[in-house]
Amino acid sequence: MDSTSKKLANICKADRISDLPDSLLIAILALLPIETAVRTCILSKRWRPLCESLPNLEFSDYRNPGRHFTDFVDRFLMRRPNDLKIAKFRLDCYRGDYYRDRVNEWIMNALGRDLKEIDLLFRFQTCINWSKNFFNMCTSVEVLLLSGKISVEIPENVPLPRLRVLGFNNVTISSYESVGKLLLNCPVLEDLKIVDCEWLTGNSLSICGPVLKRLSCCLISYDEVLRTLIDTPRLENLKIGCYTGGDNDILFKLNLPFLKIAEIDICAHEMGQGVDWVFGLLKQINHVKILTLSDNTVEILSLADDDDDRYEFPPFHNLTELVINVLDYFDETLLDDFLQNSPNLESLVFPQSLVCIDESFRCSWGGSQSRVPECLSAHLKTVYIKNFAGYDEELAFVKYLLAYGSALRNVSIEISNLSKDDEAWQELLNLQSESTTCKLSLIDENGTCSL
């Protein structure tokens, strides 16, 4: 091509993007954080009005709180053509304290536009009420997430026919009973989160979800007598966190036949409490594939009397991944129990540590174990140990794994607070070079290490 033709071609090629239809340009803008999207307003006449049609509005004042932020949100919502819908509205008030009236106006405006998803987070002092007015405007809402300084008052009989995801995180809720009633009006709810909330009154929490798949329920209040009943026949993913002791244990109405993943965090006020209940819970969920136990739960199980027949370990036939958090108390026989009863275990993870602080609970591996667990000889592929400190018992366990783990592919050990001169380091390095079928990864603060 000669130079004139090239120039012509270049001129014709200029600004091709503005030829695309509005819908495609808006689709591009919708993928950008709003700060970037808005910068296209000064590019050309074509681009100027596009931002006003963005379907998803996410505002966060993290970088620039204050008057400019409120003016920006004001203009964005108010200047939008009245009939133009908003699909998603997210407001994260991180640092500023805003006038309640103004915030209420923003929410009303957004809710009035056939909104599908609303996510509000007030970290500062701005405290809004989420009550009848707002609830009644949620007939089109599919996702409702409220976090922080929000005071939730649930009215009677509020219909939420499209709600699939509901989250109350750190908010203040007027009564336990009102939540139960609300859930009865959510026929398609799949995902429910009630975490670390403050409650003003009540003593009975009823969680009913005929199609609920994921439930995360963390109740930090322990000085009330609270009865919790969970009726979720189709649950697949469960996370519960609460205190135990006495009357306030959580009851599951039916077994959970579809449960695949469970994370359990039960904390006892006094030592020895909660054993019955935690064992009962394990028996109800023994068909899960992935199980995570917090250090509190592990402590309760460790303090159980081994000789007591009530505490017979249930079989975990489907368990492929087990995550055990260890802090104050960890009875090694508990680990042996789990291994012996989980024939199909493939992955074992210790995110905090392998041994507990209390020395009297540690025991040696290799000698006292009755027989090699089936999972170890056939299925266990990966083991991850964090905060390895070089204790004899830890080394013994690693040697045990390497000696009997026929299917073992990878053992990863994160080492902290251990000097390289320590004997334990040398032992680990030796094990690393000796093991042929299984890769032993040693990771210190600087990265992976080997001989």
Next chain:
Amino acid sequence: MKKLKFIGNPLLQSREKINMSSDKKWLTLKTTEDNEEFVVEESVAIMSNVIKNMVEDGCASSVIPVPRVKGNAMGKIIEFCKKHTEESDEKVLKEFDAEFLNLGPDALYDLMVSANFLEIKVLLDSVTTKVADMIKGKSSEEIRNILKIENDLSAEEIEESRRENCWTRQE
């Protein structure tokens, strides 16, 4: 002379052999702008909702005419659809997409328009994301340069916009 492009087994020489082969169904797509023909497996072609509807309605007899899409763009689109039908590994697909979309803005726009017209959601989403990534976090001037947008606003209009959006100004 018509160019016949086979996106499939290179050993097969003629359309007759293809039609006789086992259980796979084949379609011929012809770009009406430049008369290029492409023989593709039906399972690949129906990644386009438009073609899928035609096949289901029984309109797709021998050759499906495809307007508005040029031959070389069609070739690339088929390459994309084929990969996405064959491969199920997310990681491999991600790498493929990154390499595939390593194009200049003009080529990307062409792809967008075609994917939009043919209603191939996976491709459209990939290209849209790529273009968005190119301008994420950039200043107005940088965006203008990357996307080659011509300025036709007056100085007052620009100033007004800047004032309204001062919250987003990069400090």
